[in-house]
Amino acid sequence: MSQGLFNPREIHHLMVAEFDRSVRFGTPLAFLQIGVDRLGYLHDLYGEESRQEILSAINDLLRASTRASDLLGYPDGDRILAAVPHIEGEHADLLAERLVSGARGLTFEADGRTLRITVSIGLAHTADGTTSFDKMVQHARDAADLASVKGGDRFHRVRPDVAPKVELSPGAPVPAPSDTQFQDALLAESLKQALSGEGGHALLAQELLGKIMAEVETRFEDSSSGDSRHEMLERRVAKLGDMLSRTEAQLRSVLSSQGPEGVASVYQDVQGLDSSESNVGQKKDLLTAIFDANLRMKKIIEEDKSSSNTQGNQST
Amino acid sequence: MTKSKKNHGVLYLGIDLGTSRTSISASNGERETVSSFVGYAKDSVAEKSLGKSTLFGDDALAKRMSVDLYRPLSKGVIQEGEDTVHGNGDKEGNLRAAADLIKEIIARAKPRADELVYAVIGAPAEASIHNKEAILNAARGSVDSVMLCSEPFAVAYGLDMLDDVLVIDIGAGTVDLCRMHGTMPEESDQLTLTYGGDFVDAAFRERLEATLEGASFSPKMVKDAKERYASVADSMEPAIVNFPVNGKPTTFDVTDQLREACRLIIPPIVEGLGKLVASFDPEFQDRLKDRVLLAGGGSQIKGLDTAIEACMHDMLGRGTVQRIEEPMYGGANGALKIAHDMPAEYWEQLK
Numbered sequence: 001m002s003q004g005l006f007n008p009r010e011i012h013h014l015m016v017a018e019f020d021r022s023v024r025f026g027t028p029l030a031f032l033q034i035g036v037d038r039l040g041y042l043h044d045l046y047g048e049e050s051r052q053e054i055l056s057a058i059n060d061l062l063r064a065s066t067r068a069s070d071l072l073g074y075p076d077g078d079r080i081l082a083a084v085p086h087i088e089g090e091h092a093d094l095l096a097e098r099l100v101s102g103a104r105g106l107t108f109e110a111d112g113r114t115l116r117i118t119v120s121i122g123l124a125h126t127a128d129g130t131t132s133f134d135k136m137v138q139h140a141r142d143a144a145d146l147a148s149v150k151g152g153d154r155f156h157r158v159r160p161d162v163a164p165k166v167e168l169s170p171g172a173p174v175p176a177p178s179d180t181q182f183q184d185a186l187l188a189e190s191l192k193q194a195l196s197g198e199g200g201h202a203l204l205a206q207e208l209l210g211k212i213m214a215e216v217e218t219r220f221e222d223s224s225s226g227d228s229r230h231e232m233l234e235r236r237v238a239k240l241g242d243m244l245s246r247t248e249a250q251l252r253s254v255l256s257s258q259g260p261e262g263v264a265s266v267y268q269d270v271q272g273l274d275s276s277e278s279n280v281g282q283k284k285d286l287l288t289a290i291f292d293a294n295l296r297m298k299k300i301i302e303e304d305k306s307s308s309n310t311q312g313n314q315s316t
Numbered sequence: 317m318t319k320s321k322k323n324h325g326v327l328y329l330g331i332d333l334g335t336s337r338t339s340i341s342a343s344n345g346e347r348e349t350v351s352s353f354v355g356y357a358k359d360s361v362a363e364k365s366l367g368k369s370t371l372f373g374d375d376a377l378a379k380r381m382s383v384d385l386y387r388p389l390s391k392g393v394i395q396e397g398e399d400t401v402h403g404n405g406d407k408e409g410n411l412r413a414a415a416d417l418i419k420e421i422i423a424r425a426k427p428r429a430d431e432l433v434y435a436v437i438g439a440p441a442e443a444s445i446h447n448k449e450a451i452l453n454a455a456r457g458s459v460d461s462v463m464l465c466s467e468p469f470a471v472a473y474g475l476d477m478l479d480d481v482l483v484i485d486i487g488a489g490t491v492d493l494c495r496m497h498g499t500m501p502e503e504s505d506q507l508t509l510t511y512g513g514d515f516v517d518a519a520f521r522e523r524l525e526a527t528l529e530g531a532s533f534s535p536k537m538v539k540d541a542k543e544r545y546a547s548v549a550d551s552m553e554p555a556i557v558n559f560p561v562n563g564k565p566t567t568f569d570v571t572d573q574l575r576e577a578c579r580l581i582i583p584p585i586v587e588g589l590g591k592l593v594a595s596f597d598p599e600f601q602d603r604l605k606d607r608v609l610l611a612g613g614g615s616q617i618k619g620l621d622t623a624i625e626a627c628m629h630d631m632l633g634r635g636t637v638q639r640i641e642e643p644m645y646g647g648a649n650g651a652l653k654i655a656h657d658m659p660a661e662y663w664e665q666l667k
Binding site: 037038042044045104113128151152153236265279290291293296297298300301 | 352448449452463464465473476478498499500551552553554556567568569572641654657658660662665666
């Protein structure tokens with residue numbers, strides 16, 4: 001099943017050599033681990049021939065999308081490992097995106113129906129601070145697992161050393177909006193800093209952090225594909241950033257004043273429950289209309305009740 | 317009135333009482349969703365085994381052999397007849413279950429004992445006065461003051477999109493379409509269709525029964541598969557399910573059946589949008605078509621926004637559909653915002 005790819009021993013040997021070369025000369029290097037989503041199920045349903053056809057098509061896609069000098073092999077199982085030397089991080093991201101998109105366009109015929117597949121790709125890059133070969137391979141594998149667990153049809157890049165180095169000083173560089181993992185870490189770190197030195201509010205910090213991170217996770221799950229997904233993520237990052245700024249301001253206010261609402265008041269602005277709304281006049285009319293409708297309903301219900309009580313009394 | 321005074325001692329709640337799920341958003345930051353199922357232990361042995369007499373949501377569904385199971389809402393309102401999918405059909409039981417469900421979801425918002433609780437509940441526009449009364453009675457035991465409002469209106473209010481907007485709210489029981497034009501939507505501004513999530517489930521199930529020979533599956537298994545994979549896109553991830561055949565777990569690819577079932581709801585929705593557009597001021601019809609909001613649990617069907625847009629282009633000449641970011645909480649968040657913005661004296665008068 002090698003289909004011209006290096007076997008596990010060969011690819012390991014070559015990747016070690018590439019990694020050593022990268023460290024010695026300071027050249028960039030990326031490892032990609034590529035897996036077909038739900039390949040096992042497809043094999044169970046449509047047989048070995050279909051599985052081989054799918055792997056062969058992925059192999060062709062990889063060859064067409066990489067350079068002749070890039071190394072492709074099977075480390076174990078059905079995932080393919082690609083070692084791509086002399087590639088900057090952003091170009092490695094583009095390559096992974098191109099592979100995910102390319103896989104979406106592949107079609108296969110089996111049992112009279114058209115099958116489409118998706119792939120999950122894990123990406124590790126030397127620019128992300130990985131210091132050993134084993135860790136870099138592991139990061140690519142972990143990232144592929146994460147991409148698969150999140151529903152597949154995506155790539156994930158592990159950046160172990162980026163998040164802890166987040167600087168929140170005013171002059172700190174702003175990360176690219178598409179780097180969602182970095183943004184998540186930034187949000188988390190900002191919240192922690194907002195409450196630093198206030199030990200009594202550790203629970204509040206944890207609670208807020210949990211809510212925001214859960215929201216980020218949920219929104220990742222909901223995201224759709226392609227360009228619209230990218231735009232949606234950018235909008236969400238911007239929105240979360242805005243929520244964070246307001247949360248920080250509210251936290252400072254709560255911590256300093258210990259107002260009557262306590263921590264609950266933090267959420268009121270964040271959830272858009274502030275009183276400085278636009279369209280105040282229009283909203284007032286609408287709210288009055290809702291109230292009037294409910295008041296009318298209340299009166300009708302009370303009249304019904306009193307008339308049925310009267311009828312009950314008369315019958316008794 | 318200053319904000320701190322307005323908020324002091326009051327917990328505002330927005331509740332989306334749905335056929336499939338009930339969600340709550342509270343001004344203290346709590347947000348919860350529970351499947352709209354209530355189960356009462358069948359006997360004392362079951363109660364002892366369950367550790368409680370009443371179960372809610374997925375817990376109730378998971379223990380359905382040990383409980384009398386109620387799905388108190390049908391098409392967004394409390395059931396009064398025998399039209400049940402999973403649960404019992406008796407009216408009194410459904411009223412009790414609805415009251416307990418509302419009580420439970422409010423308890424999950426963690427109100428403090430010293431707080432006034434004011435709630436706005438989203439209800440279908442076409443709910444009868446008796447049903448609205450039933451919802452109000454169910455809620456009154458748990459809150460100090462309560463109001464009802466139209467569900468799609470709540471969604472639009474929550475997003476501050478009050479002018480020239482069409483809202484599509486896809487629930488399990490119904491699809492509510494609402495035209496917003498700066499004033500309270502009237503009857504002629506709203507349409508309720510019966511092509512919601514339950515309709516997709518039924519259509520999906522029909523197709524599975526016709527194509528998966530020998531496979532057995534429950535409504536929950538069908539619904540789970542739909543919620544996991546639902547898509548209308550030509551290129552969707554394979555929907556792979558495991559259904560037993562003669563007791564043996566067997567893997568099936570149900571991608572085509574699911575896509576077909578999901579696509580069935582598109583034409584009636586666009587026809588409904590067309591009706592609302594056609595009776596609107598001609599000068600603003602194009603603006604209306606370009607401001608369509610997609611909300612509700614059903615909006616999570618992958619590719620549905622794009623597919624509705626394409627169908628609008630075919631049938632209405634143009635259309636831009638925007639899926640709201642939080643389908644599960646769009647209605648509850650909007651209801652919360654209404655509750656919060658409502659003047660205090662209005663709440664007092666409805667106590």
